[in-house]
Amino acid sequence: MKATLRAPASRASAVRPVASLKAAAQRVASVAGVSVASLALTLAAHADATVKLGADSGALEFVPKTLTIKSGETVNFVNNAGFPHNIVFDEDAIPSGVNADAISRDDYLNAPGETYSVKLTAAGEYGYYCEPHQGAGMVGKIIVQ
Structure with missing residues (x-):
């Protein structure tokens, strides 16, 4: 069959x-x-570079501590460890004419994975810190070419 x-x-x-x-x-x-x-x-979200807020080890630091980007690129700050962090650009450590308040994030990023992005256009060095952890050495620098 x-x-x-x-x-x-x-x-x-x-x-x-x-x-x-x-x-x-x-x-x-x-x-x-x-x-x-x-x-x-x-x-x-699109970023040209990423900075972790807190090291994988739990250390209170920006990773990388120093970053070099091109003018017009975007930096994405990501809360890595879950501590409350913010990103405050020091008005005395940024290029002349740049408004530190306009590029800073004073509000805390509280949870792991929370992000803040900023586009930097003026060439020069941008010093920044995490307000609650500055005393522990949580400072960073972005060099814009």
């Missing part, structure tokens, strides 16, 4: 996606403990 195999009536009925990409992303994000919204914001 011969078996006969029949193809489905239409390809559309034979091949259906199990779940949408959005649903798959939601499942992955929920397993990872992050919301789809924060995942999307993280993926959408």
